[in-house]
Amino acid sequence: MGSRKMKRRLDKVWTAVVYLILTLAAAVTLLPLAWVISTSLKPGNEIFANPPYWIPKVPTLENYLSVLTESSIPGAFLNSLIVGGISTFLALLLGGSAGYAFSRFRFRGRKGLSLFMLISQMLPLTVLMIPMYYMENAVGLIDTKLGLAIAHLAISMPLVTWMSKGYFNGIPKEIEEAAVMDGCTTLQMLSRIVIPLLKPALAATGIYAFISSWNEFAIANVLTRSTTSRTVPLALNEFSSFYRVDWGDTMAAATIITIPVIIVFMLVQKQFVEGLASGAVKG
Amino acid sequence: MNRLRLTKDEKKAIPFILPGLLVTALLIVYPLYYIVSMSFSENAISRSGFAGMDNYFSLFRNPMFGAAIENTVVWTIGTVVPAFLIGFILALLIEKKGLKMKGVFRSLIFVAWIIPGVVKATAWKWLFTTDGGMINHILMSLGIIRTEIPWLTSPNFAMLSIIIVQVWACAPYVMLMMTAGLQQLSTDLYESAELDGAGWFKKLRYITVPLLKDVSFICILMLLVWAINEFSLIFIMTSGGQDTTTLSLLVYNQFEVLNINSASASAVMQLIITMIFAVLYVKFVIKEDE
Numbered sequence: 001m002g003s004r005k006m007k008r009r010l011d012k013v014w015t016a017v018v019y020l021i022l023t024l025a026a027a028v029t030l031l032p033l034a035w036v037i038s039t040s041l042k043p044g045n046e047i048f049a050n051p052p053y054w055i056p057k058v059p060t061l062e063n064y065l066s067v068l069t070e071s072s073i074p075g076a077f078l079n080s081l082i083v084g085g086i087s088t089f090l091a092l093l094l095g096g097s098a099g100y101a102f103s104r105f106r107f108r109g110r111k112g113l114s115l116f117m118l119i120s121q122m123l124p125l126t127v128l129m130i131p132m133y134y135m136e137n138a139v140g141l142i143d144t145k146l147g148l149a150i151a152h153l154a155i156s157m158p159l160v161t162w163m164s165k166g167y168f169n170g171i172p173k174e175i176e177e178a179a180v181m182d183g184c185t186t187l188q189m190l191s192r193i194v195i196p197l198l199k200p201a202l203a204a205t206g207i208y209a210f211i212s213s214w215n216e217f218a219i220a221n222v223l224t225r226s227t228t229s230r231t232v233p234l235a236l237n238e239f240s241s242f243y244r245v246d247w248g249d250t251m252a253a254a255t256i257i258t259i260p261v262i263i264v265f266m267l268v269q270k271q272f273v274e275g276l277a278s279g280a281v282k283g
Numbered sequence: 284m285n286r287l288r289l290t291k292d293e294k295k296a297i298p299f300i301l302p303g304l305l306v307t308a309l310l311i312v313y314p315l316y317y318i319v320s321m322s323f324s325e326n327a328i329s330r331s332g333f334a335g336m337d338n339y340f341s342l343f344r345n346p347m348f349g350a351a352i353e354n355t356v357v358w359t360i361g362t363v364v365p366a367f368l369i370g371f372i373l374a375l376l377i378e379k380k381g382l383k384m385k386g387v388f389r390s391l392i393f394v395a396w397i398i399p400g401v402v403k404a405t406a407w408k409w410l411f412t413t414d415g416g417m418i419n420h421i422l423m424s425l426g427i428i429r430t431e432i433p434w435l436t437s438p439n440f441a442m443l444s445i446i447i448v449q450v451w452a453c454a455p456y457v458m459l460m461m462t463a464g465l466q467q468l469s470t471d472l473y474e475s476a477e478l479d480g481a482g483w484f485k486k487l488r489y490i491t492v493p494l495l496k497d498v499s500f501i502c503i504l505m506l507l508v509w510a511i512n513e514f515s516l517i518f519i520m521t522s523g524g525q526d527t528t529t530l531s532l533l534v535y536n537q538f539e540v541l542n543i544n545s546a547s548a549s550a551v552m553q554l555i556i557t558m559i560f561a562v563l564y565v566k567f568v569i570k571e572d573e
Contacts, residue, residue, distance in 0.1 A: 032403075105296035127553055132314055186295075218515055233515070
């Protein structure tokens with residue numbers, strides 16, 4: 001049975017090749033990010049060393065220190081938290097209840113409206129940004145955190161509605177009917193039974209809405225002007241827009257604004273990847 | 284039955300859905316109406332004076348528009364095709380039977396996908412830089428190039444550079460989508476195919492590819508929409524230099540220089556193009572849902 005042995009050997013070679021390719025792919029994916037961290041830990045004289053090297057010779061936190069004490073990043077971080085917090089809260093409240101209605105009730109226009117929510121997630125931000133600018137200008141909301149939070153609601157509302165509609169679909173109607181039989185009002189039934197059941201899913205939805213506000217650049221770039229409302233993506237972009245860029249500080253700032261994103265996404269990775277498949281997720 | 288009378292379900296739905304609909308009307312429907320009406324006005328800012336199609340005609344006559352369309356086509360095809368192929372191949376490899384560390388690879392690639400776009404763009408700006416950037420250094424030490432290439436500022440390389448970054452950024456999404464699709468395929472099919480003596484290519488050709496058709500379409504349409512809509516990556520890396528001005532950059536540039544008539548007309552053009560693919564996408568998602 002030489003051929004079976006041969007086949008097994010071929011299989012082993014093939015598996016090794018697969019590992020090699022995947023390792024290479026993971027390296028290509030992650031090396032740019034490793035370079036960000038490496039640069040952020042280098043003192044000024046090592047950053048432009050020729051030839052460049054990966055491991056800092058004298059690793060230092062001085063870039064982080066200067067970003068945290070002398071730059072606009074801490075202020076922008078706070079702005080981003082507030083803007084993201086307001087828009088996520090409103091999106092969960094309004095989009096969550098709309099998603100519930102789409103899932104539970106039959107009403108005229110239901111299908112059309114829910115498709116509109118799906119398609120709204122694909123609107124170009126460069127198209128929304130111009131009317132938003134004039135609308136907010138008319139009511140004095142330019143360069144305010146509230147103004148940006150409201151604009152971000154245009155992104156997160158459809159997202160939350162569509163995602164939560166899917167989650168509510170997964171809860172059997174019988175559970176709700178039983179609760180109503182036991183004398184619960186609709187609000188009691190929602191707050192005591194449905195929402196606790198969906199806690200992880202709704203948390204994932206909220207985190208997703210928050211991150212899309214945290215990362216958003218195009219609209220914030222137009223609606224904000226000063227440090228009173230500029231969010232982290234804009235603050236980071238300012239770092240690398242100078243004629244002489246301080247790459248050490250820039251990469252430290254990039255790391256600082258990425259860490260919260262990675263932490264929260266790791267918490268909801270499972271729900272998140274499942275959501276991908278149902279077409280509910282925008283990058 | 285009275286058409287205007289609300290059914291029992293509709294009465295229950297109203298308190299849940301009305302606030303959300305009002306917000307959607309104010310933040311999405313009204314802005315869309317607003318931009319369209321701007322594009323048909325003689326004075327777009329004040330939305331006064333009906334201009335008919337004049338803003339569109341002068342946009343079409345402007346050579347910048349033709350160039351932007353050309354750039355958008357190059358950018359879109361240049362990013363969507365490689366991102367899809369690379370992501371698909373990686374998904375096939377990662378789902379190979381008996382592979383260990385599957386979860387580790389997937390998590391690593393997932394991490395790369397969720398990094399904020401601005402961070403990705405800034406990181407690559409640093410990698411592509413001419414004064415001691417990593418990419419120039421690697422290529423020079425491998426002997427592929429002799430002198431540094433000004434990647435982001437040269438007319439010949441700027442588009443290629445941002446395409447590389449977008450492919451790098453989007454391939455992980457395709458991989459995640461396709462692995463989700465592959466996991467739904469039943470192993471029975473493969474086992475019976477193996478019993479019939481089908482090799483890996485035959486299995487790929489007759490089982491994997493046909494059954495993944497829908498999820499592939501969804502992926503490709505999503506990539507198309509993202510490519511057409513992409514703004515921050517291109518803006519941050521090349522500041523919208525001429526050779527990388529896609530349609531969304533054109534909209535922004537015209538808005539920046541206060542050429543609002545032209546900005547609103549090009550925005551509506553972008554909206555139309557995006558919506559063609561978005562509608563196709565929605566059709567596929569519904570088909571999957573049912």
